[in-house]
Amino acid sequence: MEKIIIKGGQTLNGKVRVEGAKNAVLPVLAASLLATKGINVIKDVPTLADVLTINEVLRSLNTTITYSPEKNEVLIDSQDKLSSEAQFEFVSKMRASILVMGPILARNGFARVALPGGCAIGSRPIDQHLKGFEAMGAKISFGHGYVEAEIDGRLQGAKIYLDVPSVGATENIMTAAALAEGVTLIENAAKEPEIVDLANFINEMGGKVKGAGTDTIRIEGVTELHGTEHHIIPDRIEAGTFMVAAAITRGDVIIENAVPEHMTALISKMQEMGVEISEGEDGLRIRATNQLKSVDIKTMPHPGFPTDMQSQMMALMMTSHGTGIITETVFENRFMHVEEFRRMNGNMKIEGRSVIMESPSELQGAEVAATDLRAAAALILAGLVAEGITRVTELFHLDRGYVDFDKKLAALGADIERIGSEESEKVVQFV
Numbered sequence: 001m002e003k004i005i006i007k008g009g010q011t012l013n014g015k016v017r018v019e020g021a022k023n024a025v026l027p028v029l030a031a032s033l034l035a036t037k038g039i040n041v042i043k044d045v046p047t048l049a050d051v052l053t054i055n056e057v058l059r060s061l062n063t064t065i066t067y068s069p070e071k072n073e074v075l076i077d078s079q080d081k082l083s084s085e086a087q088f089e090f091v092s093k094m095r096a097s098i099l100v101m102g103p104i105l106a107r108n109g110f111a112r113v114a115l116p117g118g119c120a121i122g123s124r125p126i127d128q129h130l131k132g133f134e135a136m137g138a139k140i141s142f143g144h145g146y147v148e149a150e151i152d153g154r155l156q157g158a159k160i161y162l163d164v165p166s167v168g169a170t171e172n173i174m175t176a177a178a179l180a181e182g183v184t185l186i187e188n189a190a191k192e193p194e195i196v197d198l199a200n201f202i203n204e205m206g207g208k209v210k211g212a213g214t215d216t217i218r219i220e221g222v223t224e225l226h227g228t229e230h231h232i233i234p235d236r237i238e239a240g241t242f243m244v245a246a247a248i249t250r251g252d253v254i255i256e257n258a259v260p261e262h263m264t265a266l267i268s269k270m271q272e273m274g275v276e277i278s279e280g281e282d283g284l285r286i287r288a289t290n291q292l293k294s295v296d297i298k299t300m301p302h303p304g305f306p307t308d309m310q311s312q313m314m315a316l317m318m319t320s321h322g323t324g325i326i327t328e329t330v331f332e333n334r335f336m337h338v339e340e341f342r343r344m345n346g347n348m349k350i351e352g353r354s355v356i357m358e359s360p361s362e363l364q365g366a367e368v369a370a371t372d373l374r375a376a377a378a379l380i381l382a383g384l385v386a387e388g389i390t391r392v393t394e395l396f397h398l399d400r401g402y403v404d405f406d407k408k409l410a411a412l413g414a415d416i417e418r419i420g421s422e423e424s425e426k427v428v429q430f431v
């Protein structure tokens with residue numbers, strides 16, 4: 001079984017560069033389907049398992065994809081007639097595959113996509129995506145594990161109020177509306193930086209999107225979109241994960257390519273704990289020398305505290321002092337990592353949607369399994385400071401969202417290695 005093995009106790013120092021954002025590149029690659037003239041060139045694409053998956057989805061829809069991982073670039077030619085079906089094989093691997101539904105529906109007048117179903121962090125329905133398509137005139141039906149949307153002629157602009165500011169629903173409706181007839185207003189829209197990146201991309205293709213980053217987005221439909229060149233924004237969650245890596249080891253790390261304006265909630269929470277954060281010419285510098293203080297955190301849609309940083313901050317809070325409460329309001333089941341932290345002697349208990357932590361915990365290395373993508377990173381972070389050896393398995397979660405996470409940590413001074421299923425553990429040598 002593949003695993004990452006960490007020997008705790010090293011302080012991290014040096015510089016690390018963050019990649020393009022997973023949560024920006026997936027919607028942008030899906031939206032590239034909207035172009036019927038010319039080719040899209042997407043730059044700063046991270047080499048992630050999820051990127052390979054979305055490329056396969058796009059290929060299955062009759063596009064030509066040229067992926068150059070060494071150049072961090074994907075070329076998409078979507079000028080031929082698209083096929084209308086996104087299969088279960090892809091949607092089950094990666095929920096973001098649902099984001100092809102808006103573009104396919106807008107172009108073909110019909111889209112058939114496998115139902116994503118629940119996953120480890122919650123049930124994750126798509127009712128708000130479908131409500132948007134319906135408001136634009138599409139007829140929705142379900143059968144054999146698939147959802148279908150169909151419209152006679154063009155989608156019609158509409159006013160859509162989202163019951164929750166869903167990132168995916170905002171993105172799917174935005175792309176569908178880009179080729180609709182008339183104006184679409186999305187109210188209570190998600191405001192994440194990745195929404196702004198997608199809106200910029202649609203506009204670069206010739207679209208007319210205004211207000212992205214606020215809670216009302218206005219999309220004036222156009223009849224045709226064309227290929228363009230687009231750079232993906234830096235990954236604020238990868239940046240945040242390295243911020244925690246620096247702080248948890250009481251290190252001194254500069255994070256290059258981070259955008260502080262995308263991380264205000266995280267920066268202020270870490271500062272409240274006592275982490276020193278400063279902006280310099282070469283990046284965001286994170287230092288933690290003093291004792292850290294426990295705080296209360298509540299996850300919220302952007303600009304609130306991101307749910308995708310919840311488990312990493314839980315790892316950090318195991319090393320701070322005092323009582324802290326972490327409340328998860330975005331996903332109903334995103335505490336699967338708590339049991340794994342407990343294996344490492346983490347002192348915490350779940351009460352409803354909150355985890356109450358009495359810190360510091362005397363962390364001990366243990367065998368643990370990643371339960372989702374961010375939990376994978378968080379367990380590795382805890383391993384950096386645990387006494388002894390931590391072995392983390394189920395690494396396919398990690399590979400969905402982090403490029404060379406172990407290598408980047410090793411370059412900062414961590415005692416960490418990844419071993420493949422066929423390799424024998426070099427533990428004796430390693431210890």
Ligand SMILES: CC(=O)N[C@H]1[C@@H](OP(=O)(O)OP(=O)(O)OC[C@H]2O[C@@H](n3ccc(=O)[nH]c3=O)[C@H](O)[C@@H]2O)O[C@H](CO)[C@@H](O)[C@@H]1O
Nearest residue numbers: 023096124125126127128129164166167168169308330331
């Ligand atoms: C690829 C990508 O960008 N993934 C991110 C995206 O996921 P994703 O787009 O799936 O997350 P959403 O913002 O849609 O989900 C937020 C909440 O809304 C609920 N909901 C969502 C849609 C819907 O139709 N009905 C509904 O009730 C969900 O169950 C969840 O409780 O935003 C999440 C919230 O910041 C992040 O954790 C994910 O990393």
Ligand SMILES: C=C(OP(=O)(O)O)C(=O)O
Nearest residue numbers: 023095096308373374401
């Ligand atoms: C939950 C996440 O991603 P996804 O929506 O792709 O599952 C994440 O990035 O932490």
